[in-house]
Amino acid sequence: MSLAVDNIGQLVTLDPADPERPVRVDAALVIDDGRIAWVGDARRAPAADSRLDARGRAVVPGFVDSHSHLVFAGDRADEWEARMTGVPYTAGGILRTVAATRAASDDELRARLARHVAEVRAQGTTTIEVKSGYGLTVADEQRAVRLAAEVTPETTFLGAHVVAPEYADDRDAYVELVCGEMLAACAPHSRWIDVFIDAGAFTVDEARRVLKAGRAAGLGLRVHAGQRAADGGVALAVELGAASVDHATHLTGDDVDALAAASTVATLLPLVEFSTRQPYPDARHLINAGVTIAIASDANPGSNYSSSMPLAIALAVREMGLTPLEALAAATVGGAAALQRGDVGHLGVGARGDLVVLQAPDFRWLGYRPGVPLVAHTVLGGEVLAS
Numbered sequence: 001m002s003l004a005v006d007n008i009g010q011l012v013t014l015d016p017a018d019p020e021r022p023v024r025v026d027a028a029l030v031i032d033d034g035r036i037a038w039v040g041d042a043r044r045a046p047a048a049d050s051r052l053d054a055r056g057r058a059v060v061p062g063f064v065d066s067h068s069h070l071v072f073a074g075d076r077a078d079e080w081e082a083r084m085t086g087v088p089y090t091a092g093g094i095l096r097t098v099a100a101t102r103a104a105s106d107d108e109l110r111a112r113l114a115r116h117v118a119e120v121r122a123q124g125t126t127t128i129e130v131k132s133g134y135g136l137t138v139a140d141e142q143r144a145v146r147l148a149a150e151v152t153p154e155t156t157f158l159g160a161h162v163v164a165p166e167y168a169d170d171r172d173a174y175v176e177l178v179c180g181e182m183l184a185a186c187a188p189h190s191r192w193i194d195v196f197i198d199a200g201a202f203t204v205d206e207a208r209r210v211l212k213a214g215r216a217a218g219l220g221l222r223v224h225a226g227q228r229a230a231d232g233g234v235a236l237a238v239e240l241g242a243a244s245v246d247h248a249t250h251l252t253g254d255d256v257d258a259l260a261a262a263s264t265v266a267t268l269l270p271l272v273e274f275s276t277r278q279p280y281p282d283a284r285h286l287i288n289a290g291v292t293i294a295i296a297s298d299a300n301p302g303s304n305y306s307s308s309m310p311l312a313i314a315l316a317v318r319e320m321g322l323t324p325l326e327a328l329a330a331a332t333v334g335g336a337a338a339l340q341r342g343d344v345g346h347l348g349v350g351a352r353g354d355l356v357v358l359q360a361p362d363f364r365w366l367g368y369r370p371g372v373p374l375v376a377h378t379v380l381g382g383e384v385l386a387s
């Protein structure tokens, strides 16, 4: 089956094979068998089995959200309210979600995850990474990655989110469990392993053990670091060749130099700064230094419960010094780099047919109209999703 999307007023391809021309006007494209088969001038569009008339609106690549924690139960709206009055975010709240998640049935977690996936699709996200990390037992962590794998191939084992309450007095034994039995149970359902480096979570040395064990089990590496302080996690991520280091809010000059010289992507999470009232990372400085950046949502019940990539883009422009095109690129092709995926995040020939028709004539409206639903259609693998 093929689908022609035509009458596109403005097409943002961000095609790495055509770096001089990230944006085209009066364009069309054809998706065949789930992949982009043709991109060109609207007047030359070849015939296809079906047609989506963009009616002169803008089309952008589907958003690639490379960081989320959407397998959970319960909520922590009370913590959010307290933060708005000046109470700082701490990792301690994670254990409240762990208790609620452990108590939930498989069906309840599956239904909540499905609702979240529908929510992100409606906001234009076509690729999403989903982490475990609210189970912290072998069975509960395995259940989380198993459920995540039902909705995405980008699944991440985050047994090292915080130390499980049962191991509060013996954190070393918990790290051993994560690296041993828990990893063995979760690796078959996971593509990635992640660890939260923070004063309330894991040290750099503990994280090194976890990441090395994950790598030995065949998983790719991701790291949460620098959320609340420059904590040495960026250097570890670069040392181990992690695909991405996420948050990266607090960085030293050496961290920036190390990232610029490495392939590790700095994944910035502006919705967390928004929801924790923290200063935003200086994305302008990172880009100028030559660091590859991504923007992701980090949707989770604690530090940020928004899954909106358009809002993250708006914040990246408003608060982090990016141009609208840089912010959109970070949320699409940047997220793809953070997931080491060449087939998503852009609309070059051969890429997956994942795109968004905006209810707007120009992609800049993503930041120009913050908080306004601007997704007219989400197309996933050439299929127009119900909107």
Ligand code: NIG
Pocket: 069, 091, 093, 094, 097, 196, 224, 227, 272, 298, 300, 301, 302, 303, 304
């Ligand atoms: O990325 N930082 C660690 N994990 C999440 C927060 C999880 C939570 O507070 O429940 C984050 O911000």
Ligand code: FE
Pocket: 067, 069, 224, 298, 300
């Ligand atoms: Fe996170």
